[in-house]
Amino acid sequence: MKKKLLAGITQDNGMYFLEIDTTNGKRNGYNEFTMSGFTVRPITREDAITQCEEMLDQDQWKQAVEANSTTLGLNDWIDHVIDIDGELAGFDNSLFDNEVEVDGVDYLFSSESCGQHEENDLKHYFINSNLFKQLMKIWKQYHMKELPENSALSIVEETKEIKQDFDLLAIEAVKIINQ
Secondary structure, eight states: OEEEEEEEEOTTSOEEEEEEESOSOEETTEEOBEEEEEEEEEEEHHHHHHHHHHHSOHHHHHHHHHTTSOOSOHHHHHHHHHHHHOTTTTOOOTTOOOOEEETTEEEEEEEEEEEBOOOSOOSEESSOHHHHHHHHHHHHHHTTBOOOTTHHHHHHHHGGGOOOOHHHHHHHHHHHHTO
């Protein structure tokens, strides 16, 4: 079983996801349990574009000139990079590439932290808070190990039944974060 869940909103207003996998190859003849977490942060499309333009700074232009990659001036070079790579050149939304509209404003989701990123308490939950706390305990105890045929396995199996519409939840999350 592979499952991605939007668990909730962190204390510092990031959207916290869990990725659960009980099919990650075989270790010693059994499927191992893995779980990881990642955080994304909503940002308006307009702010993301501004951020990308600011990333294409004078230092990067100098490096391109020194590497004989360009003969353009700074502003022309920035325009050229944006023409080729798009207005979101350099924007990392690889963890959650959805785009939603909230009150007439388009939002993207900037990738932040991922991997063995654990949150212990969220300020808002999109899954049952007790289930979240149980999953975090199971993660600490069984990550990259076999899940025993006990309550830990049944708790993980319980996540199969959770259905989430990520676009609707993202809209709700943006509204909560912007309050």
